[in-house]
Amino acid sequence: MGTSNALSNTTLQNNTRIYLSSPHMSDEGYEQAYIKEAFDTNWIAPLGNNVNEFEKELTEKVGTKCAAALSSGTAAIHLALKAVGVGKKSGTDSAVDREDRDVVFCPSLTFSATVNPIVYQNATPVFIDSDEETWNMSPVALEKAFQKYGERAKAVVVVHLYGLSADLDKILEICDKYNVPLIEDSAESLGTKYKGKYTGTFGKYGIFSFNGNKIITTSGGGMLVANDIKASEERIAKVRFWATQSRDVARWYQHSELGYNYRMSNIVAGIGRGQLKVLDKRVEKKKNIFGFYRRELEMLDGVAMMPTNDWNEPNYWLSCLRLSGSVKPLDIMLALEKENIESRPIWKPMHLQPYYSECDFISQCASGSVSEKIFENGICLPSDTKMTENDLARVVKIIKKLWR
Ligand SMILES: Cc1ncc(COP(=O)(O)O)c(C=O)c1O
Numbered sequence: 001m002g003t004s005n006a007l008s009n010t011t012l013q014n015n016t017r018i019y020l021s022s023p024h025m026s027d028e029g030y031e032q033a034y035i036k037e038a039f040d041t042n043w044i045a046p047l048g049n050n051v052n053e054f055e056k057e058l059t060e061k062v063g064t065k066c067a068a069a070l071s072s073g074t075a076a077i078h079l080a081l082k083a084v085g086v087g088k089k090s091g092t093d094s095a096v097d098r099e100d101r102d103v104v105f106c107p108s109l110t111f112s113a114t115v116n117p118i119v120y121q122n123a124t125p126v127f128i129d130s131d132e133e134t135w136n137m138s139p140v141a142l143e144k145a146f147q148k149y150g151e152r153a154k155a156v157v158v159v160h161l162y163g164l165s166a167d168l169d170k171i172l173e174i175c176d177k178y179n180v181p182l183i184e185d186s187a188e189s190l191g192t193k194y195k196g197k198y199t200g201t202f203g204k205y206g207i208f209s210f211n212g213n214k215i216i217t218t219s220g221g222g223m224l225v226a227n228d229i230k231a232s233e234e235r236i237a238k239v240r241f242w243a244t245q246s247r248d249v250a251r252w253y254q255h256s257e258l259g260y261n262y263r264m265s266n267i268v269a270g271i272g273r274g275q276l277k278v279l280d281k282r283v284e285k286k287k288n289i290f291g292f293y294r295r296e297l298e299m300l301d302g303v304a305m306m307p308t309n310d311w312n313e314p315n316y317w318l319s320c321l322r323l324s325g326s327v328k329p330l331d332i333m334l335a336l337e338k339e340n341i342e343s344r345p346i347w348k349p350m351h352l353q354p355y356y357s358e359c360d361f362i363s364q365c366a367s368g369s370v371s372e373k374i375f376e377n378g379i380c381l382p383s384d385t386k387m388t389e390n391d392l393a394r395v396v397k398i399i400k401k402l403w404r
Contacts, residue, residue: 018341018391019384021213021318024282031274038266046244048266054273055223061276062190062198064206064225065232068239069264069272073187073209073222077157078117079239079262080205080224084181086154087121098124103149106157106185107137108349108361109371113209114159114185115350123154127351129364130371133307136166138364139174145362146178156182160189160199161347162380163215163286163317164306168194168202183207187222190215191283191315204228205235210268215282215317215385216275218268285385286316289392293319293381296396300403301325306378318380320346327402329379335398336382346378 025031034050043049055067070076081087086102104118108127118125126145131138137158146153156175158166175182186192186200187209193199200206206225210218224239226232241247246259264272294305302325308314323329329345336343349371351361363369382395 015340016391018382018387018395020342020344020380021215021383022386023212023217023219024278024385025271026274026278028277029274030277031271034270034273035267038270043266045265045267047263048269050266050269050273051264054264054269054276057273057276058208058223059225061279062201062206062225064201064227065229066236067223067225068236068243069269070222070224070243070262071264072220072262073185073207073211074113074117075243075260075262076207076209076222076224077114077183077185078120079242079260080183080207081117081121081123081155081157082242083226083235083239084155084183084204086118087123101152102154103152104155104157105137105142105145105149105153106350107159107161107371108351108369109135109161109347109374110159110185110350111187111347112350112353113187114157115356118157125350125356125359126153127349127356127359127361129362129369130374131167131364132370133309134167134312135161135164135306135374137171138370139167139170141362141364142171142174146174146180148360148362153178153180156180157185158182158203159185159187160192162306162320163189163192163315164308165189165192165194165199165312165314168199172202181205187211187214188317189315191279193313195311196313200225201227210272210275215286215315216272216279218264218272218275221264221268221272282385283315286319286383287314289383289385289387290314290316290319292392293321293396297321297399300327300400302327316383318344318383320378320380322374322378324377329377331402332379332381332399335402336395339394339398341382341395341398343382344380346375346380349375 059067102123109130129138129141182203184203184206189199190208208223210221226236243262246257248254304322306320
C-alpha cells in the first residue's frame with residue numbers, strides 16, 4: 001500500500017505541469033497584507049493608497065520621475081502614444097487619408113500589443129527589422145525607415161524583447177537626429193538594465209506590464225512612466241485624466257476630450273506593491289534558469305542561446321534559444337508538451353500577421369529578414385520562477401534526448 005502510494009506520488013510529481021512563466025506571489029504574503037489594508041479601509045475602489053504608493057515605489061525602484069498605474073501595458077502604450085501627439089490627424093478609411101496618417105516605427109518581432117495601440121490612434125505602424133546581436137530593433141533599419149518616411153514619422157516604439165535590452169544609445173541617437181520621441185515598451189523587461197540603468201527610463205515614456213505571465217504580476221495591469229525632466233508631472237496628470245474618462249473639473253459630468261477607463265484598481269495595486277518587493281529575487285531566479293539552460297544546452301550541435309553582451313543586464317524573463325541543426329523548435333515543443341511542459345514559439349513577426357499584411361516592413365539587409373529567421377528557428381523554454389532544480393533537469397533531459 002505504502003509503496004504504491006509512494007510510486008503514484010513520484011509519477012504525479014514527474015508529470016506536474018511546468019509552466020512557461022506563471023504568477024509567483026511572495027512567500028512572505030506581502031500582496032495579501034496590502035489587499036487586506038484596502039479591505040480594512042474600504043478602499044476597494046476607485047484608486048486609493050495602494051495605487052499612489054505603487055506608483056511611487058515603482059518610480060523609486062526604476063529611477064524615473066513619475067508614473068501612472070493603468071489597467072494594462074497595452075493601455076499604457078496607447079496613452080503614451082497619445083501623450084506624444086500621435087494621431088492628431090484623425091483619418092478615415094479612404095486611401096488618400098491613409099497616405100496622410102502619422103507613422104510610428106516599431107519592431108516587427110514583438111507581441112501585437114506593441115502595435116495595436118498605434119492603430120487605436122489612427123496612425124500607421126511601420127515595422128522595423130531586428131538586429132542579430134540584440135534580437136531587438138535594428139538601428140540600421142530604423143535609419144532607413146526615417147529616410148523613407150521623413151516628417152510623417154511621429155514616434156518610435158522600441159521593445160526590450162524577452163527582457164533583453166535594445167541598443168538604446170544607437171536608437172536614441174537616431175530619434176534625436178530626427179527629433180522624434182522614443183517610447184519604450186518595457187512590458188517584458190522590468191528589472192533589465194542597459195549600461196547600468198533600468199530599461200523604461202530612457203525614452204520620453206516607458207511602459208511596464210503586470211500581466212499574468214510577466215516577471216511580476218498584479219493579475220493584470222500596467223504602468224506608464226514619464227522620464228522627461230521638464231514636463232513629466234504635467235504629462236502624467238494628463239494621462240491620469242484621460243485614463244479616468246477625461247472628466248473636466250466641473251460640478252456635473254462634463255467631457256471636453258475623449259476619455260478611457262484605464263486606471264488600475266486599489267486591490268490590483270496592492271498585489272503590485274507586494275510583488276515589487278520580490279522583483280530582485282525573481283530576476284535572480286530567472287538568471288539562474290537561463291544559466292542552467294546555457295550550461296546544459298549550449299554544447300549541443302546547432303544551439304545558440306539568446307544574445308547577451310557587456311552592456312545588457314537582462315531580467316531573463318524568458319529563456320530563449322535558436323536552433324540551426326536538424327532539431328527544430330517544433331520538435332522540442334512537441335517533446336515537452338508530451339511531458340506536460342509548456343514552451344512557446346518566438347513571437348510571429350508583425351509584418352507576417354494577416355491583419356498587418358498591408359503595412360510596410362523595413363529590413364536590415366537585402367539578404368532577408370532577421371526577425372523572420374529568429375521566428376523560424378527560435379523557441380522560448382519554460383522559465384517559471386517556481387521551477388525546482390528537478391524541474392529544470394526534467395526539461396533538459398527531454399531536450400537532450402532529441403540529439404541522440
Ligand atoms: C512586448 C509586449 N508589449 C505589450 C504587452 C501588453 O501588456 P498587457 O498584457 O499588460 O496589456 C505585452 C504583454 O502582454 C508584451 O509582451
